[in-house]
Structures are given as structure tokens and as C-alpha cells.
Amino acid sequence: MSQRIGPSSTLKISLGVAMTIATQLGGFLRRPEAGAFLGLLAVLIFFGAFGGLSFLQIAGMASWLNVAATLGVIAIPVGLLMIAGELDISVGAMVPAGAMSVAIISGYWGLPIYFGIIATLAFGVLVGLINGLMVVRTAVPSLIVTLGSLFAVQGIVLGLSVLVTKSTSVALKTEGVAKAVFGDFIFGQFQVMCVWWIIITAVYVYFVHFSRYGNWIFAMGGDKVSARNAGIPTERLTVTLFVLSSTSATFVGICQAILYNSAQVAGGQSFIFNAIIAVVVGGVLLTGGFGSVVGIFFGTITFAIVTQGIYYTDFDRNWSSLIIGILLLVAVLMNNTFRKMALTYAPRRK
């Protein structure tokens, strides 16, 4: 008996190890961020093959990290809203609104920069409150509500800017700590936004995946009525998420105005689709109830590498939209597959 145990148990152990690896791989694939991670890998390999690895060197990294950081700060709250079953496209107007407000208050009028920042963030909170309350109180889908506020805010920004400054572009000179904290370069290349992005992502990861509030967001996106019946303050949570997304967008606007020393009325529209692409590539289910912050993080990086990586290849950069389109479709199909795997998963009988 005892002689037999030796070899067979070694076999069993190695089988066990192989199965553990397989289980862990399977476990990874069932996670919402699996698609985003594989997408990132694919994009890295693609651009590595066609453009060499220069986009992974400091200068190259800075080019896409700056894009990713600016987008990422907005993409995460937009993604959380999507997980909760809502959509916020007014962020496209809130970025230039944030930039113009702070530039007018602290640049044109010359008030202290911190006053400008706080007043501008307060404007973001206000628009978020209006969006959230309208979605909660009326039965109008959030896409339509925020489409309305997108245009309304654009109108306000253009109208007020021309009325006050008789111009669509305002200069803003910032010095000292405010410049260093909100709109400067680290090592001459990385925007401070990169640091903000990482800190903010970490905070979101805690709240969404480790605190109990994250559970509420997923429950709300899964089945709003059941969630409310289970005692979750769905209305307050929805309003909070809208406030987060519009305030994050104004924050990005503020930082851009401080970074570039000026603000323009135009621009910002690209954030709408870019944020949604980053979120969906990141594995968030468009209809809500499924997704992860880490997935959105990877999705944002993937998106940024595609938009910037093209400059490091011999391709005409006009093709980058084609790559983004294909990336989006492949990512969605892949995420669907992984979600099905997660749904049908049952542990093997022991």
C-alpha cells in the first residue's frame, strides 16, 4: 500500500496544482475586469509590434497616461452611474463649464484661485443635483435628462462668457501651490492629474468594492425595485452619483484651465463618448448591475493607448478611430462571453 501512495500522490499534487491554476484563471476570466485586462494586453502587443516599445518609455508613457488620467477621473463616476443603471452625458458640457468658470472668476475678475475652484466645484454639485433630482423625480430616462442639461449648460457657458468677457476664451494665470497641485507637470512630462487619478481610483475601489455602499450600487443596477424594498436609499444614491460625475467633470475642467493657463468655451464633447467607451471596454454592463472600478481603470488606459499609440506607428493617425471602433466591439463581445461564463459557473462537485 505505502509504496503505491508515493507516485500517485505526486501525480495528484501536480494535478491539483494544475487545477488550482485553471480555477484561478477561470476565476479571473469571470471577473468584470477580465475583458479590459485582455484588451489592454492585446493593444500593447498590437502597438508593440507595429510601433516598437517607445510608447512604454517615459515620454511615450506620459503621452497616454495624461490622456488616461484626464479621462479616467470622469470615466469612473460615469461608469458607476452605468452600473447603477443610469447614464450621464452632461459631463461633455461640464468640462468646459468648469474651465470657463474658474478662468472667469479667478482670471478675468482676478479673485483668489481657491475661491474660483470652490465656486466652480459648487456649480458642478448644483448641476449634478439638478440632473439627479430630475431623474429621480420624473420618469424621464437619464440619457434624455442629461442630454437636456448638456445643451443647457453649453448655452449658459457660451452666453455668460460672451456677456461677461466678450470672448470665448479667457486666460488664467495661476502660481504657487494651486498651480503645483492642480495643473503642473511632474518630471516635466506627467500632468498632476495622473496623481489625482490614481488617488481617486483608489478611493473609488474602496467605496465600490470594499465598503457596503458598493453593494448598494450593484443592487440598484440589478433591480431597482428590489433594492429599494431591501431598504437601500436608491434615490439619494442616484443623486449622489450624478453629483459625483458632474463635479468630477468640472474638476477636470478646472485642472485643464490651470494647466494650460486658459479656458475655451468649445471642446469637451469628446469626453462623452470617450468616457462611455472606456467604461464599456472596462467591462461595465450598459444596462447596469455589473462592472468594476479596476475594469474602468484598465479600459481607460486601453483607450488612451489606442488614441496615442498610433503616433508611434507608421500608420496614418486618421485610422485611430477605426481601431477604437473595433476595440469597442471586440471588448463588448468578449465581456459578454465572460459574463456568460460567470453566470453559468458552478464549482465542480468535490
Add this chain to the structure above:
Amino acid sequence: MRPPILKLNNISKHFGPIDVLHDISLEVRSGEVLCLLGDNGAGKSTLIKILAGAHIPSSGTIEMDGEVVAFKTPRDAANRGIATVHQFGGTFPLMSIGRSFFVGVEPTRNVGPLRIFDRKRANEIAVAAVRDFGITRIDDGDRLVGGLSGGERQALAIARAVHFGARILILDEPTAALGVKEAAHVLRIVLEARKRGLAVVFITHQVMHAMTVGDHYAVLIRGAKAADFKKGEMTREEITDLMAGGEAMAGLEAQIASHTGHGREASNPAESDNVTKNEVRHEDRA
């Protein structure tokens, strides 16, 4: 006999000019299964929505433990220990078992200054609660609810209700979408809940299932209580005839039910026709 835990006195409900429920009186006792029978559109859903606090009755009163109560929201009813489990379990398909079990009452533990969701404990409690009801196939709390079978989801929802102190369990057509074997599982869970002293209101239009678990029966026809009787006082044929109100459908339904032991197999075109037609009518009512 024990006093009823829940008592409906002459409950009526109308939506505008449409009379949906008319003068319903019922008694629900702990450790008893009350089967609420009726064809689609008979007013069963409206009645349970009143019990669950989703609708306010137009007239009549609800008594709990002998005192008159008024549920304004589903929350009020839930706080009183009334839990409703819907046909598909009413849970979140893309959440894990542990997470969905504790939605709204997540257990947390402290890690340094942070309070984090205690996934391990949530999973353990959820799995144990479900296994307690005899569903031993569930052993991993990280599985997604959407991956469970219909019966397992029902079991999860019932176990959740019981775990959080439900005294009255309202089961809305729990076996309607299930296969024969799955339905048998759910019926066993219903009996287990009764054994634990819960009052169960079991809504169904499948007489066979009602006969298996019921102690007490009430038949609704077009919004009125047509019969109220105890186990053994009526045969299955009598109940079926009563439910269908003597329509031609009654014979057919009983025939199919006696063939398969399960009246809702879609293989019979006549039967599925019947279901569709009735569901349309049902939606008109709701």
C-alpha cells in the same frame, strides 16, 4: 385554535371604476400554509400586493396580531415581518450569492480605520442559510445568483426572508416557471418554512402543488372569494372546476395536470394558448 397572525377584514380594491377585489376576508396562522388559488386575472396579485404594502386597499382592514395595521409602503409590511418572494426570486442575477443575500444589511468588519464588507462571513451565512433549507448543491457564496436554477433562486430568496426574521412568507407563484423536479424542491422548502412556524401564503394556480403543501385554501374568482376550506374538505377535481368557474378550460387543465403532474408544460399548444390569453387579460387588470 391559535389566533390568526394576519387577518384581512372585508378587503376591497378598485382601480378607478374597475373592481379588482371584492370583500375579501382571510386568516393566516403561523405554522400553516394558506393556498390562494385562482386563475390568472382572478385578483391574486392585487391581493398579495395589498399584503406586501404595495397597494393600499380601497376599503377593509388588515389586522396583525389582533391590531389593525395600515401598510403605506412595502417597507412597512417588511418591518412587520411580511416578506414577499416573487416568481423569479426577486434577486439580483449578476450579484454573488453572499452579496445579494445581504443587500441593504451588509456585514462589515474593520480593517484599520476602514469598514469593509465582510465577504467571507456574508458568504458563509448565506450558504448555510440556503443549505439549511435542504439545497445542498449551493456551497460557494461567490457564485452569481443568475447562475442558479429557478428552484435554487427561490430557496435563496426564502432563506433570506427567514434569516431576516420574516413571520409571514408570501410566495407568488413560486412553482409556475419550474420543472417538475425543481417544483418539488420548492414545495419541500415551503413545508420546511411551515415546520419552522412561519405563516405561508402560497399563491398558485396549480392545484396539485397546492394540494401537496396546503393546510387551508381560498379560491378567488374574478376578485371575490369563491370558497374557503380546509385540507381534505374538497377533492382536486372540485377545486379545479371551482377555479376555472366551470369554463371548458377546467376539464382540459385538469387533464393536462393529471397527465404530467404539472399544468404549465408548454408542450401542449392549447394550454400555452390559454396561458397567453389569460396573461393578456391579467395585464389589463394590473
